[in-house]
Amino acid sequence: MSHSPGTSRRQLLRTCAGGVLAGRTLSGQGRTPSSRVVIARDRALRGGGATPDSSRLLKLLDRAVQSCFDTGSAAEAWHKVARPGEVVGLKVNCLAGKGISTHVVLTQAICERLQQAGIPRKDILIWDRLNDDLDSAGFRVSVDRNGIRCVGNDEWGYEEELLVHGSAGSLVCNSLARVCHAVINLPVLKDHSIVGVTLALKNFFGAIHNPNKYHMNAGDPYVADVYMLPPIRDKVRVTICDALSAAYEGGPSYMPQWTWPFNGLMVSRDPVALDYTGWQIIEKKRAEMGMKPLKAEGREPKYIATAADARHRLGTCDPARIEQIEV
8 A cells, every 4th residue: 555645643553453354364373463662671681781791681572472362481482483393594683783683692591492392403494685795794604404593685595586576576585485483573663764664574685686676656565565475474484573782764774873772672473563663762762862753854754654554564653553561
């Protein structure tokens, strides 16, 4: 769905509500996914330094995932994320190097919990678009079949068949299409200079061969259409958004003057609800810093509402239907 420049807030909310009322079910689970968004923060996460404390981060992660899945323990929640016998992909975002990419320490914590849930190291795959991007963010590229693998799409390439949905026609990377059974989406809470924000939905521009084609009209409807490609739509189990550091301007590159220590994580099974919530956090920070809202700059992320409409049904961006929990 394309929205005119004059689309009202009421019209956008009506579209968002339509998406959740259509009741898209979570792949393989036969029920409506929760539109719960958990925001977990720890102001002492970094102590007196710049690097997050790994033990505090692990506790923060457990708290957030347990609340997201509404289980009696963190261990029970991790068993819902993936099952033994599945290859689990961690889709990181490393475009901006160490400044504002998915933190290595966060992926290490997730890998630890997956192994405790019965997923062996050989069945965990960390991936992004380019080996160089992974390297610049502090990851070690590896194709060792006996350990945790870490590869860019340039290592294993793309499928030969073009997948099409709406405005999107793309080759999907082999890491996602052929290797992974389940995916944990690990975007970063940050601004994007063209499409407004880059969070759960847009992180999968890193799964296709031609993301440069999809930035027109502030990414609408392209971001939503790309997420609808079956290997993406069907395999993502949960989004754990890295909000340890966040950016309210200048993204997706690292601009330290517009970055702040949010010291948190955002976790949800509804990528649209997470994107809507993250967008509001960024708008609030922009207002605090005396900056214009994204709409005034011509980059309001309308693709979030498109992802919720009756043709996509990827989740909801109606704030009345989002259960936001802070832990």
